[in-house]
Amino acid sequence: xxxxxxxxxxxxxxxxxxxxxxxxxxRGCEDYRCAEVETDVVSNTSGSARxxxxxxxxxxxxxxxxxxxxxxxxxxxxxxxxxxxxxxxPELEGRGGEELGTDIANxxxxxxxxxxxxDLKSLCINPKEHCWVLYVDxxxxxxxxxxxxxxxxxxxxxxxxxxxxxxxxxxxxxxTKEIELSDDPYDCIRLNVDEVPCIVTLSKIGYxxxxxxxxxxxxxxxxxxxxxxxSKGAITSMKKVGKGSLDPESIFEMMETGQRVGxxxxxxxxxxxxxxxxxxxxxxxxxxxx
Numbered sequence: 001x002x003x004x005x006x007x008x009x010x011x012x013x014x015x016x017x018x019x020x021x022x023x024x025x026x027r028g029c030e031d032y033r034c035a036e037v038e039t040d041v042v043s044n045t046s047g048s049a050r051x052x053x054x055x056x057x058x059x060x061x062x063x064x065x066x067x068x069x070x071x072x073x074x075x076x077x078x079x080x081x082x083x084x085x086x087x088x089x090p091e092l093e094g095r096g097g098e099e100l101g102t103d104i105a106n107x108x109x110x111x112x113x114x115x116x117x118x119d120l121k122s123l124c125i126n127p128k129e130h131c132w133v134l135y136v137d138x139x140x141x142x143x144x145x146x147x148x149x150x151x152x153x154x155x156x157x158x159x160x161x162x163x164x165x166x167x168x169x170x171x172x173x174x175x176t177k178e179i180e181l182s183d184d185p186y187d188c189i190r191l192n193v194d195e196v197p198c199i200v201t202l203s204k205i206g207y208x209x210x211x212x213x214x215x216x217x218x219x220x221x222x223x224x225x226x227x228x229x230x231s232k233g234a235i236t237s238m239k240k241v242g243k244g245s246l247d248p249e250s251i252f253e254m255m256e257t258g259q260r261v262g263x264x265x266x267x268x269x270x271x272x273x274x275x276x277x278x279x280x281x282x283x284x285x286x287x288x289x290x
Contacts, residue, residue: 055144077123
């Protein structure tokens with residue numbers, strides 16, 4: 001993961017500021033930076049979104065393709081995640097970027113392993129034979145801290161934007177089944193993203209913890225807790241990262257903060273998505289290369 005080199009005086013300045021609930025950029029410990037969210041930015045996908053969290057830039061594209069259901073879940077579709085870390089940082093070139101990409105993909109699989117996160121049964125076309133497979137491609141364009149949160153926001157926004165063509169299963173007299181795809185591009189199904197969780201990363205700095213840490217703050221943190229939270233404040237998964245340790249009291253405090261901040265994050269994101277949706281085709285598009 002990208003990192004910065006700080007002197008001991010700089011680290012001390014950041015740590016002391018966090019203890020007083022005053023961060024270098026003027027935020028409190030539970031404040032997010034201003035995020036820019038835009039959907040439908042890649043034309044040849046079923047759904048897409050781009051999220052800019054100051055210096056962190058993430059692009060997510062989703063392609064819906066027909067596949068065969070998994071043996072253990074014959075009446076459900078499924079999601080596949082691929083993460084490409086093409087950041088300009090030398091640390092993310094080659095093996096370093098591959099390892100980070102694999103770690104992020106595994107985290108996303110874990111977050112979406114919760115049964116209620118996405119209605120996978122709605123992706124089933126014909127049990128045991130055909131289903132929709134959603135290939136979620138994540139492209140990390142720039143790394144400026146707090147990449148897990150930015151990626152989870154972008155994935156939820158892209159799922160909200162995803163449109164899957166409606167299909168019908170026709171059966172002839174001999175019992176042969178055929179799949180008929182609708183000719184109308186607007187005749188599609190949408191996914192319910194109400195239960196899709198977002199990741200809230202809480203970084204322990206000194207005796208306190210902060211959300212949405214910058215690269216400089218991440219350099220001052222020895223341990224972080226990744227918490228996936230639904231819009232109702234339910235925690236679906238947790239993961240501890242970093243070399244440092246966390247005592248039980250700190251973990252419980254971080255969980256409470258994660259639930260509180262996560263609910264606010266979902267409300268703000270859904271408001272943005274609904275506003276953009278209401279504009280329809282008339283909204284000005286910046287686009288991926290805008």
